Amino acid sequence: MLEIKNLRVAIEGKEILKGINLTVNKGEIHAIMGPNGSGKSTLAQVLAGRDEYEILEGEILFEGKNLIEMAPEVRAREGVFLAFQYPIEIPGVSNTNLLKNALNEIRKYRGLEPLDAMEFLTLVKSKMPIVEMRQELLSRSVNEAFSGGEKKKNEIFQMAVLEPKLAILDETDSGLDIDALRVVANGVNSIKTNDNAFIVVTHYQRLLDYIIPDFVHVLQNGKIIKSGTKELALELEEKGYDWLKEIEEELATK
Amino acid sequence: MSTEVNEIEELANREYKYGFVTDVETESAPKGLNEDIIRLISTKKEEPEWMLEWRLKAYRHWLKMTEPTWQNVNYPPIDYQDAIYYSAPKMKKVLNSLDEVDPEVLKTFEKLGIPLEEQKILSGVAVDAVFDSVSVATTFKAKLAEEGVIFCSMSDAIKEHPELVKQYIGSVVPYTDNFFAALNSAVFTDGSFVYIPKGVRCPMELSTYFRINAANTGQFERTLIIAEEGSYVSYLEGCTAPQRDENQLHAAIVELVTHDNAEIKYSTIQNWYAGDVNGVGGIYNFVTKRGLCKGINSKISWTQVETGSSITWKYPSCILQGDNSIGEFYSVAVTNNKQQADTGTKMIHLGKNTRSTIVSKGISAGRSNNSYRGLVKINKKASGARNFSQCDSLLIGDQCGAHTFPYLEVNNPTAIVEHEATTSKIGADQIFYLNQRGLATEDAVNMIVNGYCKEVFNVLPMEFAVEAQKLLSVSLEGSVG
Numbered sequence: 061m062l063e064i065k066n067l068r069v070a071i072e073g074k075e076i077l078k079g080i081n082l083t084v085n086k087g088e089i090h091a092i093m094g095p096n097g098s099g100k101s102t103l104a105q106v107l108a109g110r111d112e113y114e115i116l117e118g119e120i121l122f123e124g125k126n127l128i129e130m131a132p133e134v135r136a137r138e139g140v141f142l143a144f145q146y147p148i149e150i151p152g153v154s155n156t157n158l159l160k161n162a163l164n165e166i167r168k169y170r171g172l173e174p175l176d177a178m179e180f181l182t183l184v185k186s187k188m189p190i191v192e193m194r195q196e197l198l199s200r201s202v203n204e205a206f207s208g209g210e211k212k213k214n215e216i217f218q219m220a221v222l223e224p225k226l227a228i229l230d231e232t233d234s235g236l237d238i239d240a241l242r243v244v245a246n247g248v249n250s251i252k253t254n255d256n257a258f259i260v261v262t263h264y265q266r267l268l269d270y271i272i273p274d275f276v277h278v279l280q281n282g283k284i285i286k287s288g289t290k291e292l293a294l295e296l297e298e299k300g301y302d303w304l305k306e307i308e309e310e311l312a313t314k
Numbered sequence: 315m316s317t318e319v320n321e322i323e324e325l326a327n328r329e330y331k332y333g334f335v336t337d338v339e340t341e342s343a344p345k346g347l348n349e350d351i352i353r354l355i356s357t358k359k360e361e362p363e364w365m366l367e368w369r370l371k372a373y374r375h376w377l378k379m380t381e382p383t384w385q386n387v388n389y390p391p392i393d394y395q396d397a398i399y400y401s402a403p404k405m406k407k408v409l410n411s412l413d414e415v416d417p418e419v420l421k422t423f424e425k426l427g428i429p430l431e432e433q434k435i436l437s438g439v440a441v442d443a444v445f446d447s448v449s450v451a452t453t454f455k456a457k458l459a460e461e462g463v464i465f466c467s468m469s470d471a472i473k474e475h476p477e478l479v480k481q482y483i484g485s486v487v488p489y490t491d492n493f494f495a496a497l498n499s500a501v502f503t504d505g506s507f508v509y510i511p512k513g514v515r516c517p518m519e520l521s522t523y524f525r526i527n528a529a530n531t532g533q534f535e536r537t538l539i540i541a542e543e544g545s546y547v548s549y550l551e552g553c554t555a556p557q558r559d560e561n562q563l564h565a566a567i568v569e570l571v572t573h574d575n576a577e578i579k580y581s582t583i584q585n586w587y588a589g590d591v592n593g594v595g596g597i598y599n600f601v602t603k604r605g606l607c608k609g610i611n612s613k614i615s616w617t618q619v620e621t622g623s624s625i626t627w628k629y630p631s632c633i634l635q636g637d638n639s640i641g642e643f644y645s646v647a648v649t650n651n652k653q654q655a656d657t658g659t660k661m662i663h664l665g666k667n668t669r670s671t672i673v674s675k676g677i678s679a680g681r682s683n684n685s686y687r688g689l690v691k692i693n694k695k696a697s698g699a700r701n702f703s704q705c706d707s708l709l710i711g712d713q714c715g716a717h718t719f720p721y722l723e724v725n726n727p728t729a730i731v732e733h734e735a736t737t738s739k740i741g742a743d744q745i746f747y748l749n750q751r752g753l754a755t756e757d758a759v760n761m762i763v764n765g766y767c768k769e770v771f772n773v774l775p776m777e778f779a780v781e782a783q784k785l786l787s788v789s790l791e792g793s794v795g
Contacts, residue, residue: 108750112742132749133749133754135750136750141750144750147747148746151765152769153761153764158748158761161753161761162748162752162753163752165752165753165757169752
């Protein structure tokens with residue numbers, strides 16, 4: 061589904077990603093872990109098409125198509141979804157309004173008829189239990205005066221409605237208490253099918269107790285220095301990120 | 315209300331839609347302004363002597379006045395002798411139905427999307443359509459007459475209800491008020507007249523579409539609405555104008571009067587030609603709008619969506635004379651390219667426990683300049699008066715300007731006056747967030763702007779709110795790269 065080949069990315073002349081290679085197949089959950097400043101969020105933003113970043117080298121193929129060439133809204137319509145680390149407030153625009161327009165844009169792109177108000181409402185209602193979404197949040201302005209937990213839940217709720225093929229969760233666990241974390245994780249697990257895929261970007265292992273990854277990649281200093289299964293996350297938790305420096309040095313001397 | 319993105323997209327890809335000129339044989343006065351021209355206008359309109367005298371007084375007063383320069387706008391000097399002050403589509407006889415209206419005129423209305431025939435049946439909105447300076451068709455008159463509501467052109471009102479016109483014209487905006495008010499009083503050609511009798515709730519929203527059509531004809535509309543004790547009326551004013559190479563002056567006057575327990579809700583969508591990207595050819599919109607809350611517990615509410623004109627200069631105001639009277643001003647003013655707007659309101663609190671609310675949303679894009687100018691004045695005797703003002707500015711791009719000029723004069727210690735102001739920019743973060751959900755940048759901007767204006771759109775009548783959203787997207791087309 062997704063193939064990243066030797067991706068090098070800079071912002072304001074500073075190289076952040078220094079040659080990333082990653083393949084994600086449908087039905088898989090990949091966790092990307094790493095310390096602050098390792099380039100995790102940059103990778104998430106670049107996949108979604110943020111234009112502040114300069115692609116120095118490399119390729120990103122999504123279902124065989126060149127993702128780098130696509131505008132962010134085209135990527136979204138192709139089925140790439142980013143759950144933001146810091147969801148943005150849009151005053152005066154209701155959650156429902158945003159979602160209805162977004163969904164119908166995506167449907168139009170795929171040659172489907174737009175949903176009318178009733179069909180849309182039925183769909184939305186059916187998705188609300190996934191993250192225990194309160195009705196009241198639907199009519200409120202997007203993320204405005206939402207608590208930290210509500211914002212993150214709202215991201216997952218949007219994901220549930222828009223049904224992306226590839227969902228990228230950018231530190232969705234940050235700032236969540238354990239109950240909210242469980243709700244969000246349960247939401248992700250119920251959205252997960254054999255046809256979609258997830259990239260879960262996180263600093264901590266604890267999210268991975270609830271969302272079980274098929275693969276864990278450790279990002280350090282702009283490179284994936286180690287990949288493994290879910291046990292790698294536990295090992296990392298145990299040994300701490302300092303352990304990575306040793307690995308990095310080891311790799312450098314090879 | 316949901317933004318209909320498809321519709322906006324379609325609209326955004328258009329040139330100024332209403333830039334066409336209807337080919338109707340027009341009857342025009344020669345260029346220039348003098349007492350003879352004023353006599354000609356008065357004669358053409360078959361006015362009584364007192365009306366002519368009033369016009370001439372206004373004209374003589376105007377001659378002694380100088381054009382104001384304090385507003386935050388720039389334009390080359392206007393040659394008042396180079397304009398035509400009267401132009402009417404020629405009519406052979408008085409019309410009894412729409413079938414008799416010049417087909418060209420009807421086509422114009424169709425292009426504007428307001429076919430009278432359909433409106434009659436579908437919308438339940440009575441339309442007094444002003445085509446250039448003469449009303450060509452008035453609908454729903456019978457229904458309104460049943461309730462005793464008078465809704466007619468100003469010309470007809472002068473002929474048919476002279477006692478009412480004589481009593482109220484100039485009572486809220488005297489011809490001495492300002493330069494453009496004096497000019498209008500001298501040369502006004504038509505407009506609307508509304509009279510709601512005691513205790514009547516007007517059964518439909520009254521609507522007038524103004525339109526400037528004949529080349530070089532300044533439009534001097536004059537509207538007068540009187541709401542007697544315990545009555546209510548909602549009035550909609552919507553404007554479009556054809557594309558022009560020369561600047562056109564529009565100096566209208568609107569006067570509103572509410573008696574005890576009466577309410578007038580006045581909504582405007584102003585979409586006159588704003589000029590090209592360099593500001594060439596747009597309308598100068600210098601308007602005096604004022605309402606007098608004369609009676610106790612009376613209410614006047616102005617709502618405006620200003621997207622057009624190359625220069626907008628207007629301050630719909632309320633004089634809160636009756637005790638417990640209420641004044642409201644809700645405004646969205648959009649400027650793009652080289653448009654200039656200096657707009658706001660005046661809330662003059664005279665009576666006890668009078669209340670006013672001001673919500674102003676300015677949006678600047680391109681190289682435009684958008685100023686809010688508002689006066690809140692609490693008179694000595696206005697004990698318990700309250701005002702709340704909220705003035706927000708939204709900037710799109712970095713070459714535009716937003717300015718806020720609030721003036722406060724509080725002469726009563728019991729008054730409570732609150733003022734809030736914000737300035738914000740549409741953030742790249744917001745646009746990216748919406749992009750990431752599948753919306754194109756233009757749609758994202760429309761959505762953000764519509765959200766920003768929501769408080770104002772919420773008080774607009776439904777069909778106006780939909781139109782306002784479309785207009786905003788057209789006005790801001792191409793403003794985000």
